[in-house]
Amino acid sequence: MQVDQATVRRIARLARIKISDDEAKGLEGELSGILKWVEQLGEVDTVGVEPMTRVVPIELKQRKDIVCDGEIADDVTRNAPVSENHFFVVPKVVE
Amino acid sequence: MQTSGSTKGKSKPSNLIPGATGDWEVVIGMEVHAQVASHAKLFSGASTEFGGSPNSHVSLVDAAMPGMLPVINEECVAQAVRTGLGLNAAINLTSVFDRKNYFYPDLPQGYQISQYKQPIVGEGVVEIDVDGELMKVGIERLHLEQDAGKSIHDQHPDYTYVDLNRSGVALMEIVSKPDLRSSKQAQAYVSKLRSILRYLGTCDGDMEKGNLRADVNVSVRKPGEPLGTRCEIKNVNSIRFIGQAVEVEARRQIDIIEEGGKIDQETRLFDSAKGETRSMRSKEEAHDYRYFPDPDLLPLEMTQGYVDGLKKALPELPDEKRTRFVKQYGLSAYDADVLVAERENAEFFETVAKGRDGKTAANWVINDLFGRLNKEGKEIAASPVSAAQLGAILDLIANNTISGKIAKDLFEIVWSEGGDPADIVDKRGMKQVTDTGAIEKVVDEIIAANPKQVEQIKANPKTMGWFVGQVMKLSGGKANPAAVNDVLRRKLGI
Numbered sequence: 001m002q003v004d005q006a007t008v009r010r011i012a013r014l015a016r017i018k019i020s021d022d023e024a025k026g027l028e029g030e031l032s033g034i035l036k037w038v039e040q041l042g043e044v045d046t047v048g049v050e051p052m053t054r055v056v057p058i059e060l061k062q063r064k065d066i067v068c069d070g071e072i073a074d075d076v077t078r079n080a081p082v083s084e085n086h087f088f089v090v091p092k093v094v095e
Numbered sequence: 096m097q098t099s100g101s102t103k104g105k106s107k108p109s110n111l112i113p114g115a116t117g118d119w120e121v122v123i124g125m126e127v128h129a130q131v132a133s134h135a136k137l138f139s140g141a142s143t144e145f146g147g148s149p150n151s152h153v154s155l156v157d158a159a160m161p162g163m164l165p166v167i168n169e170e171c172v173a174q175a176v177r178t179g180l181g182l183n184a185a186i187n188l189t190s191v192f193d194r195k196n197y198f199y200p201d202l203p204q205g206y207q208i209s210q211y212k213q214p215i216v217g218e219g220v221v222e223i224d225v226d227g228e229l230m231k232v233g234i235e236r237l238h239l240e241q242d243a244g245k246s247i248h249d250q251h252p253d254y255t256y257v258d259l260n261r262s263g264v265a266l267m268e269i270v271s272k273p274d275l276r277s278s279k280q281a282q283a284y285v286s287k288l289r290s291i292l293r294y295l296g297t298c299d300g301d302m303e304k305g306n307l308r309a310d311v312n313v314s315v316r317k318p319g320e321p322l323g324t325r326c327e328i329k330n331v332n333s334i335r336f337i338g339q340a341v342e343v344e345a346r347r348q349i350d351i352i353e354e355g356g357k358i359d360q361e362t363r364l365f366d367s368a369k370g371e372t373r374s375m376r377s378k379e380e381a382h383d384y385r386y387f388p389d390p391d392l393l394p395l396e397m398t399q400g401y402v403d404g405l406k407k408a409l410p411e412l413p414d415e416k417r418t419r420f421v422k423q424y425g426l427s428a429y430d431a432d433v434l435v436a437e438r439e440n441a442e443f444f445e446t447v448a449k450g451r452d453g454k455t456a457a458n459w460v461i462n463d464l465f466g467r468l469n470k471e472g473k474e475i476a477a478s479p480v481s482a483a484q485l486g487a488i489l490d491l492i493a494n495n496t497i498s499g500k501i502a503k504d505l506f507e508i509v510w511s512e513g514g515d516p517a518d519i520v521d522k523r524g525m526k527q528v529t530d531t532g533a534i535e536k537v538v539d540e541i542i543a544a545n546p547k548q549v550e551q552i553k554a555n556p557k558t559m560g561w562f563v564g565q566v567m568k569l570s571g572g573k574a575n576p577a578a579v580n581d582v583l584r585r586k587l588g589i
Contacts, residue, residue, distance in 0.1 A: 010383075014196075014383060016198055053388075053394055054393060058393070059393065059396060060167060060392065060393040060394065060395055060396065061166055061167075062168070062169040062172070063135070063140065063166045063167065063168055064168075064169065064170075065133050065135050065168050065169065065170030065171070066134065066135060066140065067134050067135050067140060067141065067142045068135070068140035069135075069139055069140035069141045069154035069155075070139075070140070070141030070142055070152045070153055070154050070157075071142075071151055071152070072153070072154070073148070073149065073151050075155070076150050076153045076155070077150055082254075084256070085149055086148065086149040086150045086151070087150065087247070087256040087257060087258055088150070088200070088256070088258075088259075089251075089254045089255075089256055090200045090254065090255050090257060091253070091254065091255070092248070092252075092253055093200055093246060093248065093255045094248075
């Protein structure tokens with residue numbers, strides 16, 4: 001699969017990564033190369049094979065419905081660039 | 096999702112909306128978000144309690160700190176399965192959690208853990224009653240997902256404040272098929288869904304707190320034509336607003352098409368103050384969610400035995416209860432419907448009806464009690480008259496201690512002052528007079544004092560009501576009406 005300029009820009013935008021025109025050109029080739037490499041997997045015949053979700057037979061671990069965490073607003077907001085009264089404060093998001 | 100091209104379900108003519116170019120049919124599908132009733136969040140041990148101080152009910156998992164891993168809450172899984180069973184739906188013994196990717200400040204992970212291709216619950220059906228007519232509404236799916244945090248935009252002119260207390264709380268998204276054809280049907284569907292969830296105890300259904308909210312998909316077409324382009328009205332949070340939103344959105348779309356325009360598929364917001372829907376185009380661009388299975392979570396697997404165990408423990412649901420009430424108590428379908436809509440109401444009624452006449456109990460509960468509660472805006476839990484007290488009032492009527500009319504006065508006294516109804520009747524001399532001798536004495540007095548009326552009634556027996564009224568007046572309403580009628584007939588010779 002070949003990735004074009006427009007796709008590179010869209011992916012960057014969705015990932016919120018700012019890229020220059022030069023970088024976009026370079027990424028076009030890089031991303032195409034990565035996809036081509038992964039595409040080799042398409043050569044394997046997987047008809048009737050369940051997708052592999054684990055390499056050892058373990059089950060999804062579940063927790064009891066017990067409140068055993070939280071009440072640490074100081075810790076939660078400690079790394080926030082700006083906070084007030086334990087709220088995270090971010091640039092205005094206009095609806 | 097209204098893309099399945101389903102065309103089943105014909106509209107009754109009364110559901111059609113008239114336009115300049117003829118009648119239009121509105122097609123509605125719903126995505127209802129119901130907060131799962133649980134103590135802890137879907138993937139963390141933080142509390143789900145409403146109204147904590149900012150970021151108090153938040154664990155490092157909910158705040159998406161690096162290295163934190165989700166561990167699923169088994170009760171949330173059970174609640175989703177119970178709900179699926181209550182919706183007569185297929186339970187998928189294997190389901191998968193996916194990441195739905197988008198950026199927003201109240202979503203610290205940068206993705207919502209949801210279920211996409213393999214939800215926990217598949218197709219089901221809900222039966223609704225619209226103006227006495229039963230109809231089935233298809234359920235497309237139910238999946239589990241995380242709620243996002245809350246953004247507060249009005250605290251500061253330049254900043255948005257973010258509180259993650261809701262972040263990670265478990266939601267069930269319940270998607271209907273596009274089977275609904277009017278605002279009334281849409282409202283009946285959400286009411287019924289809410290009732291089922293509350294019976295099951297899987298969601299408290301509190302729409303004011305946002306614990307139950309609906310995204311409403313609306314499109315219009317000429318009857319018999321393929322589905323039109325739909326618009327999605329986000330987060331409508333009351334049954335009344337759901338009705339209004341459907342009405343104004345259908346009208347908006349009809350006007351555009353009739354003026355030669357076309358509908359853009361988009362997300363809209365219902366403004367209840369202005370009574371209009373508005374485009375939310377700003378969010379549209381991000382609608383590429385790049386779902387993929389969450390590598391932090393193995394598929395969710397259940398055994399049939401586990402599902403069967405939950406099924407066995409389900410409570411009686413509204414439909415079953417309604418059928419039983421009609422059969423067991425001889426109630427009309429309408430009365431039974433009114434009584435079963437809320438589980439607490441049904442339980443109150445059954446306590447009153449136990450060992451008594453079901454129809455009388457239903458009349459008193461619906462007309463007198465509910466009527467009074469509604470007037471004062473009270474819930475049944477806050478009723479000043481308990482089921483035991485109302486039952487005692489009914490007993491006093493049944494054993495002829497008081498008349499039905501005095502019973503209404505007694506109800507008022509119990510409502511405002513409380514107390515044991517039998518005691519009140521004793522202490523205030525409210526017992527009805529069944530003693531024929533005493534009634535005869537009063538009747539004799541009235542006959543003697545009103546010769547003209549006696550003449551009249553001989554000519555026209557229909558004027559007997561006047562005499563009954565006089566007897567009641569003189570006896571302070573305490574004479575037994577049946578006994579009064581008997582004595583009057585005998586004395587007046589009619």
